[in-house]
Amino acid sequence: MSLELKNVRKNYREPNGHDLPVLDIPHFKLETGEQAALVGSSGGGKTTLLNVISGITKPDSGEVLIDDIEITRLPEAGRDRFRAERIGFVFQTFNLLPAFTAFENVLLGMSFARGKADRSHAKQLLESVGLGHRLTHKPAQLSVGEQQRVAIARSLANRPSLLLADEPTASVDPANQETILKLIGEICREHNVSLLLVTHSPEIATQFDRTIPLQEFNKVLQNV
Amino acid sequence: MNLFTIALKSIRQRLLASSLTALSVALGVALMIAVLIANTVVSKTFDLQGFGYDLIVGPQGSELDLVLNTVYRIAPPIENLPYRYYEELKENKHIGIAVPIALGDSTEQGNFPILGTTVEYFAVEYAQGKKFRTSAEWPNGKWESVIGSSVARENNWKIGDEFKMVHAGQDDHVHDEKFKIVGILEATATPNDRTVFVNLNGFYAIAGHEKPIQEAIDREVEFFGETEAEVRAYHAADLKEMEAHAGHDHSGHDHAHHHDHATPDLQKEVTAILVRMKEDPKNPTLAQSRAIEFSADLKEGFKAQAVNPIRPMQRLMTYLVGNVRLILINLTAIIIVVSGVSIFVSIYNSMSERKREIAIMRALGADRMAVFSIIITESIILCLAGAILGILLGHGLIMFASPILEARTGLSIDPFVFDPMELTIIPVMIGLAALVGFIPGLTAYRTDVAENLSS
Numbered sequence: 001m002s003l004e005l006k007n008v009r010k011n012y013r014e015p016n017g018h019d020l021p022v023l024d025i026p027h028f029k030l031e032t033g034e035q036a037a038l039v040g041s042s043g044g045g046k047t048t049l050l051n052v053i054s055g056i057t058k059p060d061s062g063e064v065l066i067d068d069i070e071i072t073r074l075p076e077a078g079r080d081r082f083r084a085e086r087i088g089f090v091f092q093t094f095n096l097l098p099a100f101t102a103f104e105n106v107l108l109g110m111s112f113a114r115g116k117a118d119r120s121h122a123k124q125l126l127e128s129v130g131l132g133h134r135l136t137h138k139p140a141q142l143s144v145g146e147q148q149r150v151a152i153a154r155s156l157a158n159r160p161s162l163l164l165a166d167e168p169t170a171s172v173d174p175a176n177q178e179t180i181l182k183l184i185g186e187i188c189r190e191h192n193v194s195l196l197l198v199t200h201s202p203e204i205a206t207q208f209d210r211t212i213p214l215q216e217f218n219k220v221l222q223n224v
Numbered sequence: 225m226n227l228f229t230i231a232l233k234s235i236r237q238r239l240l241a242s243s244l245t246a247l248s249v250a251l252g253v254a255l256m257i258a259v260l261i262a263n264t265v266v267s268k269t270f271d272l273q274g275f276g277y278d279l280i281v282g283p284q285g286s287e288l289d290l291v292l293n294t295v296y297r298i299a300p301p302i303e304n305l306p307y308r309y310y311e312e313l314k315e316n317k318h319i320g321i322a323v324p325i326a327l328g329d330s331t332e333q334g335n336f337p338i339l340g341t342t343v344e345y346f347a348v349e350y351a352q353g354k355k356f357r358t359s360a361e362w363p364n365g366k367w368e369s370v371i372g373s374s375v376a377r378e379n380n381w382k383i384g385d386e387f388k389m390v391h392a393g394q395d396d397h398v399h400d401e402k403f404k405i406v407g408i409l410e411a412t413a414t415p416n417d418r419t420v421f422v423n424l425n426g427f428y429a430i431a432g433h434e435k436p437i438q439e440a441i442d443r444e445v446e447f448f449g450e451t452e453a454e455v456r457a458y459h460a461a462d463l464k465e466m467e468a469h470a471g472h473d474h475s476g477h478d479h480a481h482h483h484d485h486a487t488p489d490l491q492k493e494v495t496a497i498l499v500r501m502k503e504d505p506k507n508p509t510l511a512q513s514r515a516i517e518f519s520a521d522l523k524e525g526f527k528a529q530a531v532n533p534i535r536p537m538q539r540l541m542t543y544l545v546g547n548v549r550l551i552l553i554n555l556t557a558i559i560i561v562v563s564g565v566s567i568f569v570s571i572y573n574s575m576s577e578r579k580r581e582i583a584i585m586r587a588l589g590a591d592r593m594a595v596f597s598i599i600i601t602e603s604i605i606l607c608l609a610g611a612i613l614g615i616l617l618g619h620g621l622i623m624f625a626s627p628i629l630e631a632r633t634g635l636s637i638d639p640f641v642f643d644p645m646e647l648t649i650i651p652v653m654i655g656l657a658a659l660v661g662f663i664p665g666l667t668a669y670r671t672d673v674a675e676n677l678s679s
């Protein structure tokens with residue numbers, strides 16, 4: 001999988017009516033199978049960038065190409081479908097639906113893609129994140145670290161080619177941060193998934209192939 | 225996992241609120257069902273379209289009372305007609321069948337109406353194409369009786385059993401004479417099921433059922449517009465016989481007397497006469513027009529009326545029962561709408577705490593239509609569950625209430641009667657569900673993913 005951004009701009013409108021530029025990225029590229037850590041201070045636009053890549057947020061201009069498909073040209077429902085089938089997503093916290101068990105949360109990840117839910121694949125994924133014995137636990141019965149592992153398993157449910165992780169260890173206790181990051185790295189390598197992981201902690205970033213400071217390619221941050 | 229399962233999950237997540245709203249729908253629907261069934265049964269019961277007779281002849285007074293008394297046995301008799309009038313009708317050249325009916329007493333056990341009649345009664349269809357059937361005999365003998373199926377069941381009476389009757393009136397006098405059951409009628413789903421039929425001669429032979437002589441003469445004078453001499457001349461033979469027995473003790477309980485001698489016609493009365501006009505195979509409407517003519521004639525002459533029973537019942541249905549039904553159906557419809565609103569409130573209130581969940585699903589690739597559909601599906605599940613529960617509950621309600629109602633009114637209600645309108649409840653409820661789910665669904669549709677993921 002390759003990811004490429006060209007001339008992507010995103011402004012937010014502030015309550016006072018002024019435009020707040022958040023992203024201005026002339027070019028950004030992530031190679032197939034590459035694992036990159038995106039670092040930058042809080043409010044720098046990291047989350048916005050991930051949302052633009054995943055098609056949740058439409059940039060004001062520019063192109064986002066994933067495997068040479070220009071997703072910025074797709075209609076919203078098309079981007080949703082693309083996201084369902086090709087992109088895995090792990091957020092900072094509360095990734096899971098409280099009414100669903102760990103296993104069902106993984107199945108839910110399969111619900112919005114074409115094709116039938118592959119239950120054995122769901123089970124395998126939970127086993128590979130070390131939660132084979134927690135299938136029927138509800139999120140409330142799991143620790144934050146375990147919840148994040150379920151979220152990681154779920155993000156790979158549809159065999160995506162790109163995994164986006166937005167500060168996945170921010171709410172996890174320090175002792176577990178390491179293991180979870182390792183897990184993400186390993187599982188992506190194992191399934192041949194490209195990884196773009198956002199963090200504001202430079203130490204975490206060193207674990208991955210490439211560390212990219214956001215200000216390096218986001219011109220909004222350079223002008224300040 | 226499809227949208228239905230997802231919707232079901234989130235309903236289970238809020239099980240108490242969900243069940244309560246579904247229950248409120250169920251109660252509304254149950255009431256609607258109960259009204260519909262009760263109405264179906266009442267309409268069926270009061271529909272005399274297939275009634276085997278053209279006319280009911282009875283004393284002048286309320287037409288409705290006459291029908292309620294004669295057919296349904298739920299109103300007290302207005303008054304009586306002289307037996308002689310029945311005999312005259314039998315001879316009327318336009319009348320095919322005339323069946324006398326004497327009502328007023330009831331059984332000691334179970335308080336079922338007792339109807340004295342002749343076996344001709346059972347020869348006429350009780351409803352379109354339906355004939356009476358007895359398990360054994362017809363009440364040909366003077367002290368013989370056949371009983372309706374409900375009477376047999378509720379009183380646990382069998383062939384060969386004997387019973388006494390209670391005289392209608394304030395004294396509640398129990399007659400000493402006993403009738404013997406010689407047959408049990410097959411169920412008819414008409415008031416006949418709750419009636420005890422006795423041989424008319426036995427009915428007259430019961431002490432106190434014969435009208436005192438002078439009273440009877442005065443009655444005929446008034447009724448036929450004759451002089452006393454004319455009445456006496458008409459009954460000369462009977463009167464002579466009675467004089468011969470004048471020394472006999474009438475006051476005691478000398479039943480042998482009644483067994484030995486038939487009651488003189490002068491002292492007999494009938495409550496009503498069921499009349500079927502003579503039919504002409506070549507002219508099928510002739511009986512109808514003869515009936516109309518006959519009842520028009522009666523209006524002028526005697527102190528009697530001939531009523532086509534269909535019409536007062538139809539009036540009752542359209543003007544009273546029909547309006548009551550309309551009011552009840554509208555009330556229950558309002559209840560259902562209110563319960564629909566409660567579903568709306570329940571789902572709508574949950575929306576703010578579910579924005580995060582919706583955003584997660586969107587991030588997993590659900591499109592706007594999918595999350596909209598999940599909410600609508602939830603609403604439909606709640607409404608449908610409520611509707612189905614309500615339909616069951618409604619029939620259950622009727623099942624529970626029907627014995628009580630039957631005991632009180634004699635109207636039997638089959639709890640499993642199905643009103644076709646029940647079928648429309650399901651699509652209507654789906655429509656209601658879509659309606660009340662629309663606004664919460666729209667909230668889901670519009671949920672901003674980025675904003676709700678970061679919060």
Ligand SMILES: Nc1ncnc2c1ncn2[C@@H]1O[C@H](COP(=O)(O)OP(=O)(O)O)[C@@H](O)[C@H]1O
Nearest residue numbers: 012013022041042043044045046047048049675
């Ligand atoms: N919906 C929004 N409307 C207006 N401003 C926003 C909105 N979302 C984010 N912002 C602003 O955009 C900037 C970037 O936010 P974000 O992408 O969440 O940064 P990061 O994830 O790096 O902390 C912040 O200053 C934030 O306040």
Ligand SMILES: [Mg+2]
Nearest residue numbers: 046047048166
């Ligand atoms: Mg962020």
